[in-house]
Amino acid sequence: MDDLLRDFLTESAENLAKLDNDLVELEQRPNELSLLNSVFRTIHTIKGTCGFIGLSRLEGVAHAAENVLDGMRAGRIAVTSDVLDDVLAAVDSIKAILAHVEQTEQEPEGDDAALVTRLERWLDGSPHAAAAVPADAAPVAAPETVEPVDLVPVAPANAMPAAPTPVMDEGSAEVRGPSLDSTLRVSVELLDRLMNLVGELALDRNQLTQLAATRETSEFAKPIQHLNRVTTDLLEAVLKTRMQPIGNAWTKLPRLIRDLSHASGKRIDLVMQGAETELDRQVLQAIQDPLTHMLRNSADHGIESTARRREAGKSETGTIRLSARHEGGHVVVDIADDGAGIAVDRVRQKAVERGLVRADAADALSDAQILRFIFEPGFSTAEKVTNVSGRGVGMDVVRSNIEAIGGTVELSTVLGKGTTVRIKIPLTLAIISALLVGAAGETFAVPQIGVVELVRIAEEHRELIETVHGARFLRLRDLLLPLVDLSALLRLPEGDPPASRSVVVCQVGEARFGLVVDEVFDTQEVVVKPVGRLVKHLTAYAGCTITGDGRVIMILDAGGIAALAGVTDRKAGDESATRAETSRDDSNAATESVLLFDAGMGALQAVPLSLVARLEEIPARALEQADGRTLVQYRGALIPVIGANPACEMHAIDPRPVIVFSDRNRTMGLAVDAIRDIVDVRLTIERRGDRPGVLGVAVIAERATEVIDTHWFLRQAYGDWFASSEHGGADAQAPRVLLVDDSRFFLGLLAPMLRAAGYAVTTSLDGKDAIARVVRGETFDLVLSDIDMQAVDGFELARALRAQPSTARVPLIALTARTSAEDRAKGLAAGFDRYLTKLDRDAVLTTIQQLLASDSVAA
């Protein structure tokens, strides 16, 4: 309830309780002016206040009653029971309305016309009136008479002999609600102590429960069961005492915005929603500063000046919407402004200037990725430094504060429309939902907030785990998930390998990794206890907790573990140059996992992991020579093995590392000297390869690395591979295909394949260029396009092409990593005929064939 309204109700309740009494007394002693004044002032105050807070029905009744009382005070109306009846009726009506307001914060439906008419009758038509007063003059006259009346010394009302009546009791009971203290202040220390004590009680309860469970028949069973229930309720109740509405952290914000708008000459409305959303006081304290900071940013840099807003055709008053809501054990707070938004290009430019990312890499990053730079230390896009804040100044602090309490923060913006910052924070820090896992016989708790999913890997599915150069990865759907072995990371003693292991898929910021554990037990609400100072520096832990049976277990910190294992680059020293390359982003699939290997060629060589079927180590004796070729028995078939290095001596290394490729039911092995690593990079082929089998050279981990052409090797292995058009020469009759992809790598991969299949291929690096070609008059029989591209994406391109007469009916194929049904639907809606997963070459070639065939039939 609004504070103002609450105060009004409390005050009115006190006054009205007295009013009945006063009126009754007045009836008995009609000449007691002090009583009359007291009654008049009470009604007058109610009328004044309710008009102010917009209770119009109440105001109407009070106003009519006030006029009558004023007439009595002036001697125009005699104080009689008749007139007091009507005043009392008005008082009853006021009380009834107030009671309703207290419950619903709204006036009840209804009409007081009859009552008001009855009261007004006394003003003009009453035979008791000493002088007729025009009815319409009364409202004007009333306020004028207020001032002198207040100067009249009045005896305190309680000096009158009280005449208790049932009416008063009933009346006060009806309206007293808010005036009673229903809350009291308790020190936080006391609450913390309660929390600790309840925690101990819960432990004792657990031990008792276990003891009782060991006895066959126990007379303790029933009381213990009851104790159990009561303890649980108590724990919940104590936890609740620590909860506070988030509005408590917002109280200073309206004033802040008022002052900011005043200082800057802007007009800003602050709309607050969900102030009643409750969260733990510890969390509340932790978010107070970040919230204030972000709000400042929104007001200072988000909302434009009045003049600018007018030019932009927006309302002159900007709005900042602060909202909070519960969402599955978390509180989500949005700070949304309808201001200018953030120019992503400006951020991109700044990120390059600051050396956070290389220029070429920056161009390749998606807007969402670029916006994350705002949360980097020392990043500010504020064109001028104002005395309030620069957007971005301290945003790194905001992020680290939020992340410190296990929350996340993300920013989205639409240029010209506004910016929204979303904070997601846990409800409480004292109790978290945690997944209990076992590794090497020890139990650990993993906070649920970071857990995305659980994957159980039975022994027979071990092959889903790839081991490369000591690093292990799990193929999980389309994702290659780096694995972190908890036992190894924590250097736990090795026991017997379990029959199956589980992978807890964790999300930390943008990085996702799998934590390999032996067992997954269950989810529990655990009380987080801080660890002592001797182990505080260990980033692997977020704290510890005591389980039901009194054991202490460590709570793992997913972020710390990721950093320790090197899954995220947060702890890396010089990270600026490689940041863009190492950042993972599943939503945009901007990076590519690349397998690095050494084939004794001087430089390292690389192949996209998505093209790799398996990694094998094959004993030299298993490599058979036949017909000048090397073959190996592989899963029941004989597959050819070719050296990545033409000078490769097959038997020189035993066992021989072999990379297995599969394509179109053909499988081959590529013999290499050593597998080096798997890295996530944004693969950009910098120059063409200067010898066969090499697609080009890319800079990976700061080193020039040759990216091999798996197709070339497949052709070497299978002479008949694409035999029909070995050189890919397209004649004049060849169907013309436009291939659009902002990845040079994919262009390099797909274009030769399409040419080999007999198509005349034109490549284009972005949607804009593709549209320009069509507009210029280039004609194509089919268009293949990536979806995720800078500037003009695949969806837009499809719509644009459909709008062009020359391409309105040309088959369009989307090639993308986005495979959700939703994206598929969106793609088809945009005008694509087919929606294919990248790298499914079979599907690509057959689909092209089909579409072109049906097209020629139709034509």
Next chain:
Amino acid sequence: MHAPVARLDAAPAATEFVTFRLADQWLGIPVLLVQEVLSSQRLAKVPVAPEAVAGFLNLRGQIVTALDLRVTLELPPRSSDASQMNVVVQHDGELFAFIVDDVGDVVTVAPTDVEPPPTTLDARWRSVAQGIIRRDAGLLVVVRVGALLAVDQPGPG
């Protein structure tokens, strides 16, 4: 809950010492620093913690960091079946349990009987020793709790 604990770490004015044994050596801590003595407790291991940290123990709902003083004082590890005791001390508002081989009597010593540690004492021991007390039963080394807690803290990990 606990009696006020005087900070005697720096001032050797205490006259009562809780004595405990590590291998053949008896050591003492001012009695006012000791909160309680516990028999062997179940410890929760804290992987990758400094070596001296033997684990955490649950003392009525409070987390106590247990330190094996044999590790701290570079003594050979005790045999697996050897008995051990926990001396729980409070230091800077935090509870620690020193794991020792045995706990002896509380001895009362006049301040003047506490002598500075001899320079011939092993460097590791000298860094924690506040003084020594000559007794009929042998030397009693008075140790500084703060120094015992100065465990090497390697970088995050």
